[in-house]
Amino acid sequence: MHHAPPLRLGVNVDHVATVRNARGGFPPDPVRAALLAIKAGADGITAHLREDRRHIRDDDMTRLKSELSKPEIAKPLNFEMAATAEMIGIALATKPHAVCLVPERRTEVTTEGGLDVVGQHNALAPFITQLNDAGIRVSLFIAADPKQIAMAAELKAPVIEIHVGAWCDALAEGQTRKAEAEWQRIVTGAAQAASLGLEVHAGHGLDYVTAETIAALPQIVELNIGHFLIGEAIFTGLSQAVRDMRAAMDRGRKKIGPRA
Numbered sequence: 163m164h165h166a167p168p169l170r171l172g173v174n175v176d177h178v179a180t181v182r183n184a185r186g187g188f189p190p191d192p193v194r195a196a197l198l199a200i201k202a203g204a205d206g207i208t209a210h211l212r213e214d215r216r217h218i219r220d221d222d223m224t225r226l227k228s229e230l231s232k233p234e235i236a237k238p239l240n241f242e243m244a245a246t247a248e249m250i251g252i253a254l255a256t257k258p259h260a261v262c263l264v265p266e267r268r269t270e271v272t273t274e275g276g277l278d279v280v281g282q283h284n285a286l287a288p289f290i291t292q293l294n295d296a297g298i299r300v301s302l303f304i305a306a307d308p309k310q311i312a313m314a315a316e317l318k319a320p321v322i323e324i325h326v327g328a329w330c331d332a333l334a335e336g337q338t339r340k341a342e343a344e345w346q347r348i349v350t351g352a353a354q355a356a357s358l359g360l361e362v363h364a365g366h367g368l369d370y371v372t373a374e375t376i377a378a379l380p381q382i383v384e385l386n387i388g389h390f391l392i393g394e395a396i397f398t399g400l401s402q403a404v405r406d407m408r409a410a411m412d413r414g415r416k417k418i419g420p421r422a
């Protein structure tokens with residue numbers, strides 16, 4: 163019998179907020195998208211409150227937390243944020259299930275795109291302690307780099323999320339050799355992290371093909387996926403929305419009635 167560890171899907175709703183903010187009003191609501199995603203089988207919701215609030219806003223985080231905490235829903239909220247005093251304060255007040263620390267400024271980024279936990283060790287340590295003490299699961303979004311992974315364990319973060327963007331980009335660009343090298347780094351990194359006792363997640367740039375490939379790595383227990391899903395939803399959802407609009411217009415038109 164084959165007993166694979168479960169693989170959770172975290173749906174990132176940031177880009178529903180991107181579309182909303184393009185108009186500045188209320189729809190489409192990322193909280194509505196989150197509830198729909200849960201109904202469709204997502205295991206949790208991820209949202210990134212950026213310092214410039216370009217997509218998710220403070221009240222989105224509050225509403226996500228309150229909706230997902232309802233007993234009939236009870237799904238984890240994963241709060242992505244930069245490691246700044248302001249963001250840590252919001253996390254401690256909002257109390258999401260998990261916080262994934264991501265780079266937001268150039269100086270926090272390694273060449274591979276993840277958070278530079280080796281270079282930022284001293285700045286990150288107190289934030290990780292505060293979040294650990296508050297019972298929030300801390301995840302560090304890092305490249306599959308042996309030094310970064312070792313430092314994540316040393317910093318006592320319980321979770322890492324491997325930045326798989328370089329692998330996904332290389333595949334999308336048809337750079338086969340680069341993609342193979344990036345894939346090997348992910349395979350090795352996931353094994354190293356698991357051997358250090360870290361829980362391993364992965365994310366950034368995943369689509370149906372790359373998600374299927376990475377799902378075969380047994381150490382990875384969660385994928386966080388946003389941009390592709392929201393984009394794909396346009397194509398799987400647009401025809402229904404157009405039909406509903408046609409029907410609404412037809413209903414309105416009928417109210418004119420026969421002309422004399």
Ligand code: PXP
Pocket residue numbers: 174210242262264303323364365366367368386387388389390
């Ligand atoms: N995981 C982390 C830590 C991220 O920062 C992001 C998006 O910024 C994602 C996952 C989701 O990536 P995507 O939107 O490309 O699926």
